[in-house]
Amino acid sequence: MEAALLLIFALFGAAVGSFLNVCIDRLPAGRSLLFPPSHCDVCQHPLAPRDLIPIFSYLWLRRRCRYCQALIPWRPLWVEIASGGLLALTYWHFGLSTQFATTALYGWLFIVIGVIDLEHQLILNKIVFPAAAFALVTSIMVPPSGILYFSLPWPWAGLVSGVMGAATGFIFLLIPFILSLIVYRQEGMGFGDVKMAGLIGLVTGFPLVLLALLSGAILGGLVASVLLLLRVKSRKEAIPFGPFLSLTTIATLLWGNDFLSWYLGLFQF
């Protein structure tokens, strides 16, 4: 029964992943999410329902368009797999609960933000601002992460955690952003990353925002060093920070509180 539910969530999540792919394709170009319906980017042929079954169509067609045989990139497939895996993993971790719902929604949001940043080096205001408004309202209803706020009455616990998290995240990246403007006279990271850090704080709350940002910086630094060492990337090429922040934010939403209780437990004798 449990296995069947996990499979259903994975398939449903993969179907959501197809929609995430549409968002990733169209939002940076300012195109409508609804019109025109899905079509091949190369031959413009409209796609039939049998071409749109998540993951499976992709594998049956061996990554090729049914109509013009053009090779389809890998990204739609791995976004569908990640999106389905995320929903199944979140259900497995939280069970049916509000945290399950918010973690899945935010996880999908950060997949879209992270992949767009990976492909375009862009973090879009038209995603970050509405998401921040949604997260602010949600923070009132969903119990906050972290342990500092449980004594506060509703609705203050969630609001304080979210707003403190947002301010912390924003300032945490604003400082290096300004320093690199002063010292190197150029942007070390985009201002989009700073706004994204604010959104992350709103979503994870305080103090978990620090976990998400610090582990994102460490992960990004490690991957960037490896890419430079292997000469995959040159020193002059920008490596976007958003994808790493997205990954560690999703991990923080899933396991941040577990990590925090374990960490604080180390100091209780």
Ligand SMILES: [Zn+2]
């Ligand atoms: Zn085609």
